[in-house]
Amino acid sequence: MALEHALLVSLSERAGSGYELARRFDKSIGYFWSATHQQIYRVLKRMEEAGWVTVESVAQQGKPDKKVYAVAPAGADELARWIAEPVESTPTRDELGVKVRGAAHGDIDAVRAEVARHRAEHARRLEEYQLSEKKFFPVPDQLSGTALHQYLVLRAGIRAETGYVEWCDEVLQALRPRKGDHRP
Amino acid sequence: MALEHALLVSLSERAGSGYELARRFDKSIGYFWSATHQQIYRVLKRMEEAGWVTVESVAQQGKPDKKVYAVAPAGADELARWIAEPVESTPTRDELGVKVRGAAHGDIDAVRAEVARHRAEHARRLEEYQLSEKKFFPVPDQLSGTALHQYLVLRAGIRAETGYVEWCDEVLQALRPRKGDHRP
DNA sequence: GTCTGCATGTAACTGGTTACATGATTAT
DNA sequence: ATAATCATGTAACCAGTTACATGCAGAC
Numbered sequence: 001m002a003l004e005h006a007l008l009v010s011l012s013e014r015a016g017s018g019y020e021l022a023r024r025f026d027k028s029i030g031y032f033w034s035a036t037h038q039q040i041y042r043v044l045k046r047m048e049e050a051g052w053v054t055v056e057s058v059a060q061q062g063k064p065d066k067k068v069y070a071v072a073p074a075g076a077d078e079l080a081r082w083i084a085e086p087v088e089s090t091p092t093r094d095e096l097g098v099k100v101r102g103a104a105h106g107d108i109d110a111v112r113a114e115v116a117r118h119r120a121e122h123a124r125r126l127e128e129y130q131l132s133e134k135k136f137f138p139v140p141d142q143l144s145g146t147a148l149h150q151y152l153v154l155r156a157g158i159r160a161e162t163g164y165v166e167w168c169d170e171v172l173q174a175l176r177p178r179k180g181d182h183r184p
Numbered sequence: 185m186a187l188e189h190a191l192l193v194s195l196s197e198r199a200g201s202g203y204e205l206a207r208r209f210d211k212s213i214g215y216f217w218s219a220t221h222q223q224i225y226r227v228l229k230r231m232e233e234a235g236w237v238t239v240e241s242v243a244q245q246g247k248p249d250k251k252v253y254a255v256a257p258a259g260a261d262e263l264a265r266w267i268a269e270p271v272e273s274t275p276t277r278d279e280l281g282v283k284v285r286g287a288a289h290g291d292i293d294a295v296r297a298e299v300a301r302h303r304a305e306h307a308r309r310l311e312e313y314q315l316s317e318k319k320f321f322p323v324p325d326q327l328s329g330t331a332l333h334q335y336l337v338l339r340a341g342i343r344a345e346t347g348y349v350e351w352c353d354e355v356l357q358a359l360r361p362r363k364g365d366h367r368p
Numbered sequence: 369g370t371c372t373g374c375a376t377g378t379a380a381c382t383g384g385t386t387a388c389a390t391g392a393t394t395a396t
Numbered sequence: 397a398t399a400a401t402c403a404t405g406t407a408a409c410c411a412g413t414t415a416c417a418t419g420c421a422g423a424c
Contacts, residue, residue, distance in 0.1 A: 018404070031276065033276075033278070038386085062392075079289050087298065110267060143358075146288045166343060174335075175332075226411095
């Protein structure tokens, strides 16, 4: 049940509406815990019922009302409790891996093309992360507190994307057409 | 819907029962697509109804009967179709990342201990993978076909675990207690 | 006599996705 | 006109987890 807690982390930094949270999740926390707006709305409702967050309806001009959520004391307690609790490492799920593994039972050219496509996507994301790193954390040695923690998860993203891109290259190298291959 | 297809890949290599598949999934394919036996049983049933696999009840001595599943022509077609189809990259989900990100709202010592625990687990798995690499793929340059594809996903596992361990080290280094910190 | 391995399953639940709906405002 | 952005939601569905049940064989 990490979504609840991811939302609590985000709301601890700044109160916000479901919509805003959904967009924050496209960055930072969303790098390693994504969520759709529907999911977020539902979970926020549940959290409100549990007393973990408080809501305040805010009227806006020209825009629909929004419900601004903020962390309640019970939510802060819950977050602290959860952080101290041990977690199992989330199992990996990678469809592209399944395809590479099963490549012999399908069109190898198609698999290679897919890997190339994913390589491009991950490389793009990596660049984005590296840009953020330069821009927001130019002197990482001096970071502390939340800024340091933000930096560390960005580093996780950078490492993950770097590794993925390298793996794609290895696959593309290994699956490249060779003499003796004959395709119709 | 990758589980169906992961099962088809596994069954294409060798027919087997749900139980056997569950254990095969603890290795190789399971490195990046895990599944419980219940999940596997359910999906196999669905696949049988769809005509993707055939079943044969096999009596055994001293052991309960087992249902041996094999890929049907429709299943092979479906697998080939799916392999050629583009996939979105599976979003990352990492609870430990959420904890590090929210470390300021909980007990930093506990987070550090968690990271250390996960580091150990991933290091252990990495060693396991590296052992498999040495044992089963001592001369990777000469691989082709399914053996090559198996090797490549093992490489994915090795890269992922290596990266994770390195990241844990980076976090442990960054979150180590420093002068000026005062905890009760 | 207790535990592990083989082998299959039901039932209840939780977490997450997809599709659809509404309605105003601003930018092209 | 039309699309995008802001903002919230319902409903149906799918995927995956957890708990429980059964029963025999062989090892310790």
